[in-house]
Amino acid sequence: MLEVQNLNKSFGQMQAVENENFTINDGEILGLIGQNGAGKTTTFRMILGLLKPDSGSVLWNGQPFTRKDQDIVGFLPEERGLYLKMSVEEQVVYFAELRGQKPAVTKQKLDDWMQRFAVKGKRTDKIKDLSKGNQQKVQLIVTLIHDPKLVILDEPFSGLDPVNASLLEDGIERLKNQGATIIYSSHDMGNVEKISDKLLMLRQGKTVLNGATNAIRESFGDTRIFLQSPLTKSELLSIEGVLEVKKHQTGFEITLANADVGKEVFAAATTNGYIKEFSQQPPTLDEIFRMKAGVSHE
Incomplete structure (x- = not known):
C-alpha cells in the first residue's frame, strides 16, 4: 500500500x-x-x-x-x-x-x-x-x-x-x-x-x-442522454432544462441542467411508443476534466 x-x-x-x-x-x-x-x-x-x-x-x-x-x-x-x-x-x-x-x-x-x-x-x-x-x-x-x-x-x-x-x-x-x-x-x-x-x-x-x-x-449527476427517437433537435431544445443538443449520425447527445430533466425527455421521446435508444449517464471523464481544468469544449 x-x-x-x-x-x-x-x-x-x-x-x-x-x-x-x-x-x-x-x-x-x-x-x-x-x-x-x-x-x-x-x-x-x-x-x-x-x-x-x-x-x-x-x-x-x-x-x-x-x-x-x-x-x-x-x-x-x-x-x-x-x-x-x-x-x-x-x-x-x-x-x-x-x-x-x-x-x-x-x-x-x-x-x-x-x-x-x-x-x-x-x-x-x-x-x-x-x-x-x-x-x-x-x-x-x-x-x-x-x-x-x-x-x-x-x-x-x-x-x-x-x-x-x-x-x-x-x-x-x-x-x-x-x-x-x-x-x-x-x-x-x-x-x-x-x-x-x-x-x-x-x-x-x-x-x-x-x-x-x-x-x-x-457525483456530477446523470446529466447526459444518448437518444434515438423521432424528436427533432428543436423539439428537444424546447424542453425546459435541456441545455444543449448535439446531432450524431445515429441520434442525439443531450446535456441537461440536472438529472431530473431526463424524465421529461423520456416522456416526450416515447409519446408514440418504442424508441431505439435512451441512455442517461454522468458526464464522461473527459468532460469532467475539461470542466475542472477550465478548458472549453470547443
Whole structure:
C-alpha cells in the first residue's frame, strides 16, 4: 500500500504540489491526471525520492519509502531512455539485474513478455534497429519484467496506437491482478476511465478531484442522454432544462441542467411508443476534466 500524506513542493515562488494526499491499496490502479505543469511528474519524483518534498511523507506499507525499496519499483519515466547499441536481451537483462532479478530469470521470461506486447523483432536485435513503437514496448518490458510491487508510469500511453494501447492496458491489468500497486499519468481520459479504480486530478499543484473513479463521475449527476427517437433537435431544445443538443449520425447527445430533466425527455421521446435508444449517464471523464481544468469544449 502506498500512502502520500500532505506532500508539498515548491520551486522558488512556484508551488508545484500543495498538500497532496492519496492512498493506493495493493491491487489498485490510480490515474493521475491534469494539464501539463499540474504537478504529476513532480509527484512521481517525490514518491521515488528523486526530489525531496518541502514537507509531508511517502509511506510504503506504513513505513517511510526509502532507497532500499527501489527493487520493488517499476518506473517508466516520461523521458524514455534505452541504450541503442545493446540488443533487446542485453538491455532488458541489464535493467532487471539493477532491480535484483537474476539474468537467468529474466532471459526465461523475456520471450513471453515480447509476445505479450507483440514486439516485432528478435531478442538479439539491436535497439537501434527497432521501430520507435517497438522501442517503446521494450521500455515497457524493462519497467515490468521484474514483477514490481509498485508500478509508476509517466504517460505510458503516449505515442501508442489503439491496438498497442490495449496491449499495455492488459499488461497493467495483469499486474493489478497479481496485487501490484499502480499509479500512472495520462492525457487520454478514455484509458483512465477504463482501467483506473481511483482518480486524482491536479490543477496548478492543487488537488481538485480525489476518489473512486465511478463515484467521481456519479457525483456530477446523470446529466447526459444518448437518444434515438423521432424528436427533432428543436423539439428537444424546447424542453425546459435541456441545455444543449448535439446531432450524431445515429441520434442525439443531450446535456441537461440536472438529472431530473431526463424524465421529461423520456416522456416526450416515447409519446408514440418504442424508441431505439435512451441512455442517461454522468458526464464522461473527459468532460469532467475539461470542466475542472477550465478548458472549453470547443
